[in-house]
Amino acid sequence: MSWSSAAAQADQPVTTGEPDNVVEPDQTDDAAGDDAAVRDQAPPADQTQPTDQAPPAGSAEPSEAVSAPEAPASDTAPSAPQAPSAPQAPSAPQAPTEAHVRVDARLLEAALLNLRKRIAAIPLVFEISGSAEVKAERTKLLSQIDDYLLPRVRQSAAPVLVALVGSTGAGKSTLVNSIVGAHVSMTGVRRPTTNSPVLACHPDDIDWFAENNFLPTLPRVRQEGLARPGRDGLLVLAASEGMPRGIALLDTPDIDSVVKAHHEFAYQFLDASDLWLFMTSASRYADGPVWEILQHARDRKASLGVVLSRIPQTYRGELADHFNAMLDANGIAAENRFVILETPLIDGMLPPDAYQPIRDWLADTATRSDRRVAVLSQTMSGVLDTFKSRVPAMAAHVEAQVVLRAELQRTAEAAYERAFAEANAGLKNGTLLTGEVLARWQDCMVGGDLRPRRGGKPAKPTKKGKRARRGPSHNAALEGALRSAIESFILSIADRAAEHVDGSWRGDPAGSELLEDAAADRARGEYAKQIFESAFGTGGAEPSEASQLTAFSRSSPDLPLRAARAVGAWQEHLVRLAEADLRPGAKRISFDDESLGLVVLVAMLGEDAPGADAPATEDRGASIYTEPRRLLASVFGTGMRAGILAKARADLIHRVRLLLDEELLRFVEVIESAGPCEDVAAIRLYQAEYSLEAVR
């Protein structure tokens, strides 16, 4: 490690102006980006092959992977003019580079595209804890793939992009201008509103940056003449003969800006760069934002150079040592550290001895293939290494979403399963045969309305006269009481189930949010319906009723109607059922249709009631539980009675099941409205990351 400074060289023997960033063999050995880097030497066909012919990359769906529609079209990349292969110093060692040709860049690209596709497709439908962070992380991962990894893999010979970042006022723009030898970047300007980075490179390299393969979504403009204030969010491309070939210097927007957008914008550039040159000044180096960036660089394992500027001559050693110690204490392994002493500017430029070591180092990085390989490998490996934990973390979050979805669904299903069991029990244990139903039954008994009569079928022609006038009113009253008892019973259990699901979903913030959204949707739909209805004079609910109609804590507003229809249809069916059984017996005594339906219904509702099976005795007399069974047995016999009751029950239960299923569906629809959320998304994500690791 050495501090390289023209001024320091005299008394610091270790600093020769040649930064000691010599490639360690093992530094490149394991590096994933090696191939991308060493492909400078690969046959041109290797670089220009359209990637849709790429082999599977070990992915589950390779062909999909490379044709991923959301990925930038891979076949546009090779059309970019190949940067002239970086001139190689004759002394550059060839052996280490040859060793890394083993990584197939096409496989790497295919694996990256596959991963990109899987990341873009992850379902983030529920607002569970951490989902906001995962959304941000997804954006970040995608931009790292799009802005850096894919362009670098596709164009390994492209110039090395150096992002100059750091404290505002440290002299970044001044350094860029000095290295270039022209005023390409505005200096001394605090830019609270403008946020326009400048990229300086040799004119031979400019085409590569003009193409949209680097930071594809960023608009760019070529600089004509001298630097002018740029426009927010626009990349200014400054071509200058003064820049060494094979390297581009990006004067980034202020990373310590208080404007969050500037800040994020600047980090996007860092993520897209091969090498970070961090610059801070003697007066700013202890500031928080400085260390935030440096820690980011450390975590990313990006290639990093550090410049400490504007150091007063008198404190040179002291300040450099302190900054150095801080870097070490923070685990910032910047191999290349430079100092620039405070010096008067000449025409806004640093004197050559102040910037020359930095310029030489940059030029060397561009031209010496070992150094270039090391820089590209380290940064690319650094990014890919972070994927090893970030992608599985994202997959785990997807799994949590899937678990939540299943849980919500299970809660709803269980509630309606319980409701169904309740319905089953309540429709035979006699609880409905009380109150109004019992009173009306007794009226019928007293009037003898339900008794089977000679001739039975057809009931109507022989049952005219007195009974016809008297009976139907009792029967109708009993029927009305039964219907409303059954309907309100079904309603009450459905309401309870809805209340339970609503309550337990609301216990979870994600469930609560789902219900709120769905209720708002429904209210909007209901409101639109009301406007439509009032416009066409069909009336409609009061606005205040709209929310009632859309509440999930109660059963659907149309359930009473559907329940009434279901019970009505069942009663009609009941008569046909009983008749079908009756015919073979050819009884002479039977019920009329209406009575038959009522007797079967009452018998069925009391089938499991206590004592329903006991024969009526003198002392106990006939009850609503025993009498209908006796009446049925007198006509059909006990065996057939059991058959009729079983069939009637099965049919009613089936209808109740349909009603409850439809109620459950409301909740299922709410879950589905959140969007698809399949556990296969998490598996694919794990697989894609695994495939990527396999080709590194």
Ligand SMILES: Nc1nc2c(ncn2[C@@H]2O[C@H](COP(=O)(O)OP(=O)(O)O)[C@@H](O)[C@H]2O)c(=O)[nH]1
């Ligand atoms: N005297 C002197 N002034 C400098 C030096 N570096 C930068 N400046 C001045 O400091 C101000 C900020 O420099 P600039 O390059 O715009 O800093 P940036 O915000 O990091 O890009 C400008 O007015 C420069 O002229 C230096 O080494 N010596």
Ligand SMILES: [Mg+2]
């Ligand atoms: Mg500046």
